Amino acid sequence: MSEQCAFRVEHDLIGDLRVAAEAYYGVHTARALENFAVLGRPCHPELIKAMAAVKEAAALTNRSLSALDAEAATAICEAAREVSGGLLHEWIRVDGLQGGAGTSLNMNVNEVIANRAAERLGFRKGDYARIHPIDHVNLHQSTNDVFPTALRVAALRLLDRLEARIAGLQLELQDKEAAFSGLLKMGRTQLQDALPTTFGATFGAWAEAIARDRWRVFKCKERLRVVNLGATAIGTGVAAPRDYIFRVVGALRDVTKLNLSRAENLLDATQNVDVFVEVSGILKAHAVNLFKISSDIRLMASGPRAGLNELALAPVQAGSSIMPGKVNPVICEAVAQAAMAMIGHDAAITAACQSGQLELNAFLPLVAQSLLDGLTSLIAADAAFAERCIARIGVNAAEAARQVETSWAVVTALVPALGYEEATRIAAAARGTGRAVRELARETGLIDDAELDRLLSPATMTHLGAAPRPFSERR
CATH class of the missing domain: 1.10.275.10 (Fumarase/aspartase (N-terminal domain))
Structure with a gap:
């Protein structure tokens, strides 16, 4: 040619x-x-x-x-x-x-x-x-009303998908909460043994956090339904007929099937874009929860021989090019990186939105790229987390029970019967000798086997609240 x-x-x-x-x-x-x-x-x-x-x-x-x-x-x-x-x-x-x-x-x-x-x-x-x-x-259009309106439409569509993925993740966590409800594990604070809990309670706490994310995403969509289409250059609707301004959002509602409405103050809606900061903050909150949960799972699955080894992750790929047999928690790591990326996107969105001047924000392309990229990554991360990690996760129940039995932290369960000072002496002895708390408590003669069995049972140690015996009943 x-x-x-x-x-x-x-x-x-x-x-x-x-x-x-x-x-x-x-x-x-x-x-x-x-x-x-x-x-x-x-x-x-x-x-x-x-x-x-x-x-x-x-x-x-x-x-x-x-x-x-x-x-x-x-x-x-x-x-x-x-x-x-x-x-x-x-x-x-x-x-x-x-x-x-x-x-x-x-x-x-x-x-x-x-x-x-x-x-x-x-x-x-x-x-x-x-x-x-x-x-x-x-x-009858300007970039200044078309671009932010389109960004809202795109974000709403992606938020619908994200909400569905969050719901799927919540459901998988709730399924594991029920499946693992009777399996005991050691709870930890500051990475140190604290008190026993159950795997069900652990997954239930994660499910509750994700449920909050689902509700936040559902609610924040309302903020994006208000658009400035028809505002043209600065919000005055210059060069657009009045009838066009009052009709065009209805036409967009019909085209997109989204419940959109025209902003009452078109000048405000054209120059102030704080709504994107609000939505981004909600996505950042979800990212924080994703990072925390994925990090907890990585830690609980660490080892498997020289770590906590409480959770068993499904192997999805070989973990090393040099160490045979190594399998890494790659789904958790990918999810964590998607969460980190969203936190970074939120910082960019904040900077861009605060940088608007007078009647317009010139930095909406950065807002669009950061917000939509962040949403896309979170959608994929939630799906992978739910389907390739949580749904296929297992519990090393015997190892977790052994950790509870051999930890001197369970002595806290004996405080209602023995008092803090005696329980402290038992804990110190257990720490120094490596002997079991149950054995040392029995040797004090202050508590019988039946009471020990009751206080150190999974049901008692994970029950909400305690019912200490009156002081007069203690030996």
């Missing part, structure tokens, strides 16, 4: 620029590809899909107002649906981190939809006489 055929020439404010003839994007995207190569990868696919949904809603609204003729509006909507369905993404190439508050992505989507719509009507790519990226696809 000759050079003349391989390129077309398009024009913008800066001047003429050659664009690949087969490209669905145009001059604005080509400029952005020259200017931005920061992240090295395109915007998140869910953001691209959401941008296309906004374009479809705008076209439908403009058609209802006769601002677009039926043929043009239909072609734009059909092209937008292709992008929403995951097609043509190879042509939406602008870098995820870009200047201009997201203008490059907005124009990239405008150009791809315009060229695809024109192609549907029999026109060549780059011929914008019938369907123009700005005059038709971007009609």
